[in-house]
Amino acid sequence: MYQALLTRKYLTSKIMPLLAAVAVMLCTAMVLTVWSVMGGFLSRLLESGRSLVGDVTIEWPNTGFAHYDELIDLLEEHPRVKAATPMIDTFGLVSLPDNRVEGVNIRGIDPKTYGEVVDYTQALWWKPLDKPAEKDHKGEDVRLDPRYKELFEAVYQEGLSLSEPDSKTGVPQWAAVPGIEMLGLSKREASGIYRLGSLGKALPDGGVANVMTPAFQQRITVRVVPFDREGRDVRLVSRPFAVANEFRTGVFEIDRRTIYIPLAAAQSMMKMEEAKSAVSGGTPAAGGAFNPYDLNADGTPAVPVITGIDPARVTTVLVRAKDGVSPDELREACDQVYETFAEKHRDVPAARTLRENNLIRTWEMRQAQFVAAVRKETSLVLFILGFVSATASFLILAIFWAMISEKTKDIGVLRSLGASRAGIAWLWIRYGLAIGVVGSLAGGALAWLVVSNINPIHDWMGSVLGVTVWDPRVYYFTTIPNTIEPVRAVIVLISGLVFSLLGAIIPAIRAATLDPVRALRFE
Amino acid sequence: MALLNATNVHKTYRLGKVDVPVLRGVSVTVEPGEFVAILGSSGSGKSTLLHILGGLDRPDAGKGEVVFDGTPLSAMGMGGLDRYRSERVGFVFQFYHLLPELTVMENVTVAAMIRQGRLRYKAAEVTERAKALLESFGLGHRLGHRPAELSGGERQRTAIARALINRPAVLLADEPTGNLDRVTGGTILDALAGHRASEKLATVMVTHDQEVAARADRVVRLVDGRLA
Ligand SMILES: Nc1ncnc2c1ncn2[C@@H]1O[C@H](COP(=O)(O)OP(=O)(O)OP(=O)(O)O)[C@@H](O)[C@H]1O
Ligand SMILES: [Mg+2]
Numbered sequence: 001m002y003q004a005l006l007t008r009k010y011l012t013s014k015i016m017p018l019l020a021a022v023a024v025m026l027c028t029a030m031v032l033t034v035w036s037v038m039g040g041f042l043s044r045l046l047e048s049g050r051s052l053v054g055d056v057t058i059e060w061p062n063t064g065f066a067h068y069d070e071l072i073d074l075l076e077e078h079p080r081v082k083a084a085t086p087m088i089d090t091f092g093l094v095s096l097p098d099n100r101v102e103g104v105n106i107r108g109i110d111p112k113t114y115g116e117v118v119d120y121t122q123a124l125w126w127k128p129l130d131k132p133a134e135k136d137h138k139g140e141d142v143r144l145d146p147r148y149k150e151l152f153e154a155v156y157q158e159g160l161s162l163s164e165p166d167s168k169t170g171v172p173q174w175a176a177v178p179g180i181e182m183l184g185l186s187k188r189e190a191s192g193i194y195r196l197g198s199l200g201k202a203l204p205d206g207g208v209a210n211v212m213t214p215a216f217q218q219r220i221t222v223r224v225v226p227f228d229r230e231g232r233d234v235r236l237v238s239r240p241f242a243v244a245n246e247f248r249t250g251v252f253e254i255d256r257r258t259i260y261i262p263l264a265a266a267q268s269m270m271k272m273e274e275a276k277s278a279v280s281g282g283t284p285a286a287g288g289a290f291n292p293y294d295l296n297a298d299g300t301p302a303v304p305v306i307t308g309i310d311p312a313r314v315t316t317v318l319v320r321a322k323d324g325v326s327p328d329e330l331r332e333a334c335d336q337v338y339e340t341f342a343e344k345h346r347d348v349p350a351a352r353t354l355r356e357n358n359l360i361r362t363w364e365m366r367q368a369q370f371v372a373a374v375r376k377e378t379s380l381v382l383f384i385l386g387f388v389s390a391t392a393s394f395l396i397l398a399i400f401w402a403m404i405s406e407k408t409k410d411i412g413v414l415r416s417l418g419a420s421r422a423g424i425a426w427l428w429i430r431y432g433l434a435i436g437v438v439g440s441l442a443g444g445a446l447a448w449l450v451v452s453n454i455n456p457i458h459d460w461m462g463s464v465l466g467v468t469v470w471d472p473r474v475y476y477f478t479t480i481p482n483t484i485e486p487v488r489a490v491i492v493l494i495s496g497l498v499f500s501l502l503g504a505i506i507p508a509i510r511a512a513t514l515d516p517v518r519a520l521r522f523e
Numbered sequence: 524m525a526l527l528n529a530t531n532v533h534k535t536y537r538l539g540k541v542d543v544p545v546l547r548g549v550s551v552t553v554e555p556g557e558f559v560a561i562l563g564s565s566g567s568g569k570s571t572l573l574h575i576l577g578g579l580d581r582p583d584a585g586k587g588e589v590v591f592d593g594t595p596l597s598a599m600g601m602g603g604l605d606r607y608r609s610e611r612v613g614f615v616f617q618f619y620h621l622l623p624e625l626t627v628m629e630n631v632t633v634a635a636m637i638r639q640g641r642l643r644y645k646a647a648e649v650t651e652r653a654k655a656l657l658e659s660f661g662l663g664h665r666l667g668h669r670p671a672e673l674s675g676g677e678r679q680r681t682a683i684a685r686a687l688i689n690r691p692a693v694l695l696a697d698e699p700t701g702n703l704d705r706v707t708g709g710t711i712l713d714a715l716a717g718h719r720a721s722e723k724l725a726t727v728m729v730t731h732d733q734e735v736a737a738r739a740d741r742v743v744r745l746v747d748g749r750l751a
Contacts (some may be wrong), residue, residue, distance in 0.1 A: 418609020
């Protein structure tokens with residue numbers, strides 16, 4: 001009772017406890033901010049898997065596997081599987097409109113089924129919008145402009161189908177969808193939107209005109225090195241593509257270095273489409289064409305004899321889990337399904353081979369090294385910060401020690417009025433608790449302010465101070481994670497409270513054990 | 524039966540290796556409602572005696588006993604002593620000892636808070652009594668002030684009000700009128716006389732003032748560590 005009164009009076013009339021509360025506030029804010037950003041980074045990393053490759057991938061790089069349609073049918077029959085889609089995942093070179101040549105990841109996808117496994121439609125950037133994106137407060141997004149609604153609708157459809165009508169004939173052509181950071185034409189704004197590209201063009205009168213050059217009106221050339229069925233490389237294959245649209249996942253490396261092309265295009269470029277295998281040795285049909293240099297042993301002209309059909313191949317099958325199925329459970333399912341599949345076909349890699357090479361993987365497994373590094377780094381930083389925060393405890397201890405010396409006489413008076421030792425101890429512990437509560441809550445609020453505005457703060461730092469801490473090339477994502485998980489907040493705030501309490505305990509014990517008469521005579 | 528009975532109390536302070544005997548066998552009896560004045564030169568141990576009577580300090584081990592209402596203080600135990608100080612005794616210290624962060628009003632009610640605890644605290648009743656006490660001491664217009672804003676005499680009167688808020692059986696006052704002019708001091712003594720009559724409040728008062736001593740039922744002198 002009197003403790004509450006005195007705590008309130010001490011808190012409001014003294015500067016020292018306020019300093020202690022500020023120390024607690026700064027410590028909790030610091031730990032919570034760092035944990036939120038780094039932990040948010042980690043969980044974003046894990047979540048991004050879904051938008052990039054689905055939950056589980058089954059791979060056989062380079063040569064790829066045949067009969068993938070059958071594998072996909074088998075997978076989709078499994079109760080844990082929601083959808084599966086084939087993909088060719090390979091490296092290649094892209095010649096960009098500004099004549100740069102970049103090494104990129106080429107993904108040949110089947111646009112119809114790909115969207116069922118991966119949030120592809122979400123990722124397509126250029127499409128008409130009805131309302132501004134989350135951070136676009138001023139509504140400056142060009143996609144909102146009603147004049148371009150039709151244009152963007154067409155561009156969106158082209159992105160969905162990965163095809164674009166030929167400018168002269170109108171016949172649909174294969175088209176590509178690169179990540180939005182690849183061409184360097186679409187410029188990101190602080191508010192998270194992109195401006196359409198424009199280039200300065202010299203005019204005959206010596207002036208310069210700003211010419212709109214939207215990325216989706218460009219052409220690029222894609223080059224790949226195909227492998228044959230045995231894994232030998234053949235020769236460089238190059239093919240021009242119209243850019244249909246651009247996509248954005250928010251994962252910088254992907255947005256900069258990935259390009260989608262139609263699966264059929266990739267299969268044809270990679271020599272993975274269905275092919276007939278043949279040997280020479282037949283005799284040409286009467287009046288049929290033949291190669292004069294291809295002769296049978298007896299000198300008669302030879303023609304190829306079809307010995308079989310070499311089925312189309314893909315390097316990867318992406319699988320998405322049904323809701324509530326964890327990636328690891330799905331991986332087990334995929335493993336089983338693949339086993340059944342491989343038993344039926346002699347021309348696909350054995351289940352054991354895939355297993356030994358760890359090629360049926362969740363996104364977390366694909367990113368294992370990186371994820372582990374981030375995890376380690378997060379816990380190390382938290383450990384160090386926790387250690388630093390422990391100094392707040394000592395600060396409170398020192399401040400309380402000083403205050404108790406100052407308040408010795410008051411303690412003597414309270415004892416003379418009948419306050420018990422426990423009551424005096426509780427007075428100080430309660431006081432520490434009050435500082436902890438005030439400090440922690442203020443720290444939580446501060447962290448919330450900082451974390452939820454971390455991107456504007458970072459942009460401001462970049463433009464005013466010229467400091468860029470979050471380089472998307474290093475940290476993967478173009479924006480800094482900006483949410484605080486309630487569980488983390490609770491843990492950090494309670495720790496702040498506990499540290500404050502720890503700091504108060506020793507001074508409280510000292511206060512409780514003071515001899516009242518000595519305390520009263522204290523000068 | 525005597526309310527408060529001290530027999531053969533010794534108190535020795537140790538300064539390094541030297542023993543400084545302050546009280547050497549003090550015996551005193553206080554009846555309910557009685558007013559006992561203690562006279563003595565500075566340093567003679569008057570404050571020390573009051574502390575011992577109030578259960579704040581102890582006589583030297585095995586040398587002397589203080590009995591309140593039939594119960595020896597040494598048998599009360601820690602919690603018992605806390606309760607004794609809170610419920611039975613009112614202290615008025617030589618140097619006021621008010622809590623500087625609290626207002627006059629709060630300085631008085633805090634004693635009741637300690638006594639009654641959180642659950643049994645009767646705020647309205649306590650506030651009313653505190654107000655009445657302070658008004659009777661001429662402090663009705665000072666309720667919201669901090670001790671630092673009061674004169675020495677006003678502080679002393681606040682301290683007296685604090686000592687009386689819990690309706691103690693005995694008031695142990697260390698020169699409560701030392702800082703007051705004759706008229707104010709007289710008023711306070713009149714008020715205390717009223718409490719003695721109405722609440723059977725026993726008073727042990729240290730004083731240097733012969734006039735104050737003259738109002739007491741009994742005057743004892745502390746000389747050479749003994750009462751004469
Ligand atoms: N903690 C202590 N250690 C050593 N000596 C002490 C201690 N407390 C009190 N004394 C001594 O005991 C003696 C009595 O002190 P006390 O305060 O009781 O005197 P007093 O009679 O109240 O004097 P005054 O009239 O000046 O207030 C003094 O000589 C003082 O020096
Ligand atoms: Mg004294």
